[in-house]
Amino acid sequence: MDLFDVVKFDSNGLVTAVVQDDASGEVLMVAYMNREALEQTLKTGRVTFWSRSRREMWVKGLTSGHTQTLKSIAVDCDGDALLVRVDQVGGACHEGYRTCFFRRAGADRQLEITGERLFDPKQVYRK
């Protein structure tokens, strides 16, 4: 069965994409794909999203060099979420961390920084 027969895009034309490091299993980020971003990701092998804030196609790593190469895409039972396994170069997070989920809390709700910071965003994203 074709992936596109199962994926359900929402009323904004988007599907949730969870990105996981294929080697380590670390969850790196959550973003959104429209049909074009999903098609482009499959065609190019370069993971591509739809940026809701910038309202444009977003080839991950195009600015920073921290690209994501596609390994596989899984779809959930409802068809409204994707699990995108990737080879991540550098840090997935624009704040310089390997993962966007770099702050963690337990039952006491207090956040601790648990992620590894790999780069200084000021050096990577300067104009």
Place this chain on the structure above:
Amino acid sequence: MDLFDVVKFDSNGLVTAVVQDDASGEVLMVAYMNREALEQTLKTGRVTFWSRSRREMWVKGLTSGHTQTLKSIAVDCDGDALLVRVDQVGGACHEGYRTCFFRRAGADRQLEITGERLFDPKQVYRK
């Protein structure tokens, strides 16, 4: 810093929750929490969502026995996604699989069932 100072609920009062098996690193499912579900999850240690389809609080595993015990919650850089690490009993997916992401495709888009089926939904959810 308190987790609730960072989490951003959307216009429907929801935040995306990615659930990951704490032991294996497997991504099990994506669901949604409102403030009450997140508070209840932290208070009880029993992972609880807001069901968008049923429009009610949803204590995972209450019907099936396939509960999720909270290990930790990480929040992403934007505050609009949570990574909930759990001890999963049985299968997370109502279709009987360990993970809801039981179908996977490569660049050819063709889906294969890669997940492990643990139970027959007809036996678990019968009335």
